[in-house]
């Protein structure tokens with residue numbers, strides 16, 4: 001095994017850099033990054049202009065020794081070194097690992113810009129890749145996340161490249177010993193309180209006992225999946241082109257509806273990805289989106305898709321818009337009601353009044369209304385409001401609250417639907433009034449959709 005030759009051929013094949021390229025390498029003084037640094041230095045034709053970036057996280061006592069060592073190493077090897085300290089007072093109380101990573105990558109970007117470098121290198125290896133994928137497999141989520149750590153991606157003004165991503169940890173350690181490369185062991189890598197360490201010290205060794213090549217097999221699946229996902233993205237990007245409208249972030253619905261649901265799913269994923277790659281659309285969320293878009297009886301509607309955005313369906317178009325009226329004080333207690341439109345209530349339920357029954361809802365109240373009853377209005381329910389019963393009698397809202405055992409919280413957020421003249425048609429989501437058929441009245445249907453989560 002000659003890791004130097006292997007790296008040289010990868011650099012050549014992928015055209016990662018030339019001798020003139022300024023390359024920043026993140027060195028922690030652990031075995032992986034010390035080996036990568038050694039390899040870079042020993043490349044002949046492809047040895048780039050090396051800039052070493054080191055972060056002292058001030059999290060462990062040993063970090064003082066580690067910083068001293070990398071300073072001495074770079075001095076002896078005539079390498080440019082940039083060191084950053086993540087000062088103790090800037091550490092958060094929780095989520096230290098994530099915050100440290102953010103600090104590191106911010107610093108790497110800064111070093112790249114300062115030194116006009118176009119390539120950033122980290123020493124992630126095959127075992128890192130396997131651990132990442134196993135963690136995600138166990139945690140659950142979108143299948144695209146199983147593509148794991150990217151070997152090469154855009155970063156700052158250039159690229160972030162992980163040249164060792166296909167090399168197992170075992171080979172790096174062996175190489176370090178053979179070539180007398182000194183490194184420092186991070187003791188926290190052994191703590192089984194950390195999920196990644198449990199993958200590293202328990203799950204992966206167990207899998208390797210089953211098959212010594214398990215580490216490679218997982219890597220091979222990740223590689224195959226990455227290619228499939230790339231292909232799929234290209235295909236979907238082509239399929240969504242005809243959906244474009246003149247409005248930003250709004251698309252035509254009809255061409256989407258002509259495709260099968262599986263194709264729709266791929267198109268929507270690509271559409272969301274192009275809109276904001278940080279948006280995490282969970283499978284249940286996507287399911288809800290597809291149901292809404294395919295529902296001919298619901299010409300309008302919206303679904304929260306995270307990051308304070310919602311998907312909105314508006315007859316023949318749909319768009320992704322910023323949340324304005326979905327939560328908190330923005331949800332109104334009083335408003336006029338337009339027919340065939342969904343409204344969000346204070347308790348999170350949705351309701352609408354429709355000119356025809358909607359087949360997919362079992363529970364819908366039928367009203368007989370004349371043109372003098374419009375516009376209908378919603379306002380907060382009062383205990384003295386009165387509903388009309390089928391037997392000709394009346395019932396106060398206070399009595400309904402008691403009969404239905406509504407909590408004070410539910411009473412305070414209850415809303416009532418009224419005609420223009422103040423006749424109470426329904427305590428929304430609870431009970432509706434009886435309205436008689438007459439010559440000048442037409443039927444309308446009230447539908448209330450329960451919010452999925454309560455309390």
Ligand SMILES: Nc1ncnc2c1ncn2[C@@H]1O[C@H](COP(=O)(O)OP(=O)(O)OP(=O)(O)O)[C@@H](O)[C@H]1O
Nearest residue numbers: 026027028032033053054055056101121122123124
């Ligand atoms: N203190 C550090 N200073 C400079 N580079 C570092 C430091 N820590 C880590 N790196 C770089 O990042 C690589 C991955 O390190 P490590 O596996 O500890 O990071 P991680 O947080 O698990 O992964 P990720 O960087 O993807 O978040 C190292 O091989 C090294 O190149």
